[in-house]
Amino acid sequence: MTTDALPAKGSMPDSAVRRALGALYRRSRLQLALLLAAPTGWFVFLYLGSLAFLLVSAFWFLDPTTSSIVHTFTLQNFVTLVSDPVYRTIALRTVFIAAVVTFTDMAIAFPIAWYLARVAAPRTRSVLFMMVLLPLWSSYLVRVYAWRVILSPGGLLDWVFTSIGLPNLSPGFSDVSMWIVFSYLWLPYMILPIYAGLERIPHSYFEASADLGARAWPTFRRIVLPLVLPALAAGSIFTFSLTLGDYITPQLVSNSQFIGNVIYNSQGVANNVPFAAAFAVVPILIMAVYLLIARRLGAFDAL
Amino acid sequence: MGRLLLRIATTAGFLFLYIPLAVIALYAFNAQRVQAWPIQQYSTEWFQAALDNDSVRAAFALSVAVGVAATFVALVLGSLAAFAVQRYRFFGRETVSFALVLPIALPGIVTGMALNSTINATGIGFTMWTIVIGHATFCIVVVYNNVIARLRRSSRSIEEASMDLGADTLQTFRFITFPVIRTALVAGGLLAFALSFDEIIVTTFTAGTQETLPIWIFSHLRQTNQRPIVNVVAVVLILLSAAPVYLAARLSGSGTVAGSRT
Numbered sequence: 001m002t003t004d005a006l007p008a009k010g011s012m013p014d015s016a017v018r019r020a021l022g023a024l025y026r027r028s029r030l031q032l033a034l035l036l037a038a039p040t041g042w043f044v045f046l047y048l049g050s051l052a053f054l055l056v057s058a059f060w061f062l063d064p065t066t067s068s069i070v071h072t073f074t075l076q077n078f079v080t081l082v083s084d085p086v087y088r089t090i091a092l093r094t095v096f097i098a099a100v101v102t103f104t105d106m107a108i109a110f111p112i113a114w115y116l117a118r119v120a121a122p123r124t125r126s127v128l129f130m131m132v133l134l135p136l137w138s139s140y141l142v143r144v145y146a147w148r149v150i151l152s153p154g155g156l157l158d159w160v161f162t163s164i165g166l167p168n169l170s171p172g173f174s175d176v177s178m179w180i181v182f183s184y185l186w187l188p189y190m191i192l193p194i195y196a197g198l199e200r201i202p203h204s205y206f207e208a209s210a211d212l213g214a215r216a217w218p219t220f221r222r223i224v225l226p227l228v229l230p231a232l233a234a235g236s237i238f239t240f241s242l243t244l245g246d247y248i249t250p251q252l253v254s255n256s257q258f259i260g261n262v263i264y265n266s267q268g269v270a271n272n273v274p275f276a277a278a279f280a281v282v283p284i285l286i287m288a289v290y291l292l293i294a295r296r297l298g299a300f301d302a303l
Numbered sequence: 304m305g306r307l308l309l310r311i312a313t314t315a316g317f318l319f320l321y322i323p324l325a326v327i328a329l330y331a332f333n334a335q336r337v338q339a340w341p342i343q344q345y346s347t348e349w350f351q352a353a354l355d356n357d358s359v360r361a362a363f364a365l366s367v368a369v370g371v372a373a374t375f376v377a378l379v380l381g382s383l384a385a386f387a388v389q390r391y392r393f394f395g396r397e398t399v400s401f402a403l404v405l406p407i408a409l410p411g412i413v414t415g416m417a418l419n420s421t422i423n424a425t426g427i428g429f430t431m432w433t434i435v436i437g438h439a440t441f442c443i444v445v446v447y448n449n450v451i452a453r454l455r456r457s458s459r460s461i462e463e464a465s466m467d468l469g470a471d472t473l474q475t476f477r478f479i480t481f482p483v484i485r486t487a488l489v490a491g492g493l494l495a496f497a498l499s500f501d502e503i504i505v506t507t508f509t510a511g512t513q514e515t516l517p518i519w520i521f522s523h524l525r526q527t528n529q530r531p532i533v534n535v536v537a538v539v540l541i542l543l544s545a546a547p548v549y550l551a552a553r554l555s556g557s558g559t560v561a562g563s564r565t
Contacts, residue, residue, distance in 0.1 A: 021472040028391065035387040036399075039380040039443065043402055047440050050417035057420060108319065111312035119309065128317075130552055135320050137494070138544040139501040141517045142537040145524055146323035149330060149338055156326060159340040187320060216305065237408070245410020248503060248521070260412045273420050283410050291408070 058277035062270075069274060077278035087262065091282055094259045097175065098243035101182040102236045105190040108183065109235065113194035129195075136188035141248065147181045148252045177253045182243045189238035197231030198224075230298035237294050244283050259283055324541055331534040336527055353535040362519035369431060369515060370499040373438035377495045378488060380439070381446025389454040406441035414440065415508030422509065429511025437509040438502060442495035449491035450484055457483045490554040493547035501544065516540065 024031055061074050081087050112132070116125055135143065150156045151171060161170040171177045201224065209219040247260025259282060267276035294300070330338060334346035353359055388399050406414050418437050422429065461483075465475040503517040510518060520536055523529040 018471055018473060025472055032387055032391045032393060035383045035391075039384040039387075039403075040399075042376075042380055042440070042443075046436055047406060047414075047417075048402070050421040051413070053421050053424065054413070054417040108312075108316050111309050112316040115309055115313040119306070130548065131317065131320070133548050133552065134545055135324065137497050137501075137548045138324070139517060139537070139540040141501070141503050141520055142327065142540050143323060145520065145533070145537055146327040148524070150323060150326055152338065154337075154339040156340040184319065184323065187316075241408065241410060245412045245504075247412060252524075260410070263412055263416060267416060267419070273423075276416060277420070280413050280416055284413060287409065 054277050054280065057274050058281055060274040062272045062274055067271065077275045078281075080275070081278060081282070087279070090257050090262055091259055093175070093256060094244060094283075095286065097178060097182065097258075098240045100179055101186065101243050102239040104179070104183040105187050105235070105239045106194075106232055108187060109190035109194050113191050113198055116191075116195050117198035132188050132191050132195075136192075140185065143185055144181060144249050144252050147177070147184065151177050151181075151253055173254050175254055175256055178250060178256065181249055181253050182239075182246070185249070186239040186242050189242070190235035193231040193234040194228060197228040201227050230301060233294045233297040233299035237291065237299060240290060241287055244286060327534060327537050328541070331531075331538040333531065333534070336531055338530060349531040349535045353532045353539075356532055358514065359516075359519060359532065359536060362514045362516045365431065365513060366500055366516040369434045369438060370496045372431070372435045373442050373499040374492050374496045376435065376439035377442035377446045378492050381443045381491065381495075382450050382484070382488065384443070385447050385450035385454060389451050390459075400447075403444045403447055407444055411441075411502075411504035412508075415505040418505070419508035429509065429513065431513065433509045433511070434506055434513065434515065437505040438499040441502075441505070442498055445495045445498060446488070446491035449487045449494075453484050453487035486554040490551040493551045493554075497544050497547040501540070 024034075057069075058077060059073050059075070060069055060071050061076050062068070063070050116128055116132075120128060151173060152158075153172065158167070158170045158172075161167055171180065205223055205227075206219065209223050214222070245260055247258055247264045250256055250258045250261055259279060263276045263279050266272045266279065329342060331349065332345045332347060333342045334344040334348070335342075384399060384403065387393075388396055415437065418433070418440075422433055427433070462475055462479050465479045466472075470478070501517060503515075503521060506515055506518060507521075514522065516536065520533055524533045
């Protein structure tokens with residue numbers, strides 16, 4: 001009597017499906033293969049395949065007379081990159097600004113992260129935490145655009161500097177504005193890992209350090225800094241990498257070019273895909289070296 | 304003394320984060336087309352103008368469609384990968400997590416260019432689906448991180464208990480496993496959608512001549528007569544992105560939201 005209570009539940013023409021699933025239950029390798037097939041297929045064919053294609057095309061070249069791409073192996077693009085001082089200047093500028101932005105964000109993020117992790121009451125903390133997240137998730141383009149409006153002639157910053165009588169100090173559209181805007185854009189990426197790193201330091205470490213006679217600065221330098229170094233490295237991956245690959249912000253708030261702008265223009269305007277691909281190898285190599293160093297500093301455990 | 308300096312630095316930091324957003328919100332109510340500071344006269348007329356603008360509506364619709372499709376793909380593939388990595392031991396397990404993070408760790412322009420040259424070489428043409436491919440590729444990791452974090456925290460023994468009590472695989476998934484990961488899926492999906500909705504760097508390479516909302520902003524923000532509408536769209540985007548952040552933080556505990564983008 002009670003036996004028909006259970007099967008009635010799902011009214012199943014799919015008993016074959018159930019039998020198949022039952023058989024599958026005992027074959028864990030097959031389960032794994034089924035789980036992995038779709039995500040791996042997607043990544044290998046669509047993403048890694050495209051990346052490989054890009055790297056290969058860096059060794060082709062654009063025939064200037066026919067403006068068609070010649071599919072024979074050449075190092076010509078890389079020779080141009082190394083020998084032409086224009087590209088060296090652009091690459092150095094990109095890396096320099098990425099580095100300055102990274103240090104600026106560390107300086108601004110540290111007090112905020114410290115306040116969140118060690119001073120704020122739990123309620124304040126969760127509100128402030130969400131206030132750090134919100135700009136991170138709100139549109140990148142909108143935030144750059146907001147700065148374009150603020151920095152443009154006759155805008156807010158112009159007005160501020162004119163009102164205090166120093167009209168020439170307004171950054172306008174320049175490398176300085178790029179520095180401000182990039183620091184602004186990636187700041188939350190630096191706050192979050194530092195916050196997580198600071199929160200993990202047990203309070204007893206501070207007491208022990210104080211008991212042993214250390215004042216604030218030695219405690220900071222010899223206890224806190226070594227412990228949050230992985231977090232700093234983790235945050236810097238984002239501030240550095242995101243600045244390195246950007247080409248929208250330089251267009252909107254400065255008159256300078258970044259590596260990304262050259263890539264974009266060679267590919268979209270000049271149709272020189274091989275050269276664009278070759279220049280794209282530069283940020284990939286820089287990031288590869290950067291990630292290796294960051295891993296040695298323990299950045300991946302702090303993510 | 305130290306405490307006071309800390310408070311000042313923190314306040315200054317938050318002002319730095321929020322003043323630009325506030326400024327753009329004010330400009331959306333600027334009656335004039337000229338964007339000078341201070342604003343002379345306020346008005347809400349541009350909100351209506353933005354609503355009536357056909358190209359804005361088309362761009363909005365495309366962004367929503369792409370976001371939904373990319374989120375769906377990311378939910379399926381991200382969960383599959385999370386189950387595989389969390390529940391099984393296999394050769395190359397570490398590589399899976401590493402490969403999934405690549406589209407976010409590498410500069411977006413590299414991903415964009417790679418997809419662009421592949422699309423051009425295969426001749427499939429630029430459609431909504433090429434945008435979806437680009438977006439899903441970097442959204443997968445968001446879902447993956449949320450689901451795997453949830454699986455790590457939940458015990459497998461409740462599934463075994465379900466099986467021991469006579470439930471089959473489907474019933475166990477439906478009544479035990481799925482409820483466990485449900486909120487992680489919602490949180491991951493919301494964040495994936497937000498990521499897709501805002502993306503511009505990869506999108507410019509995979510969209511061809513189509514306009515998503517960020518691309519619409521990018522191509523119109525230099526035209527003086529379009530600026531008031533750009534401002535309105537910008538404010539709407541800021542408000543829209545606040546919702547997923549809030550909801551995802553509630554659903555998954557704030558730690559996971561922070562981790563999800565890293």
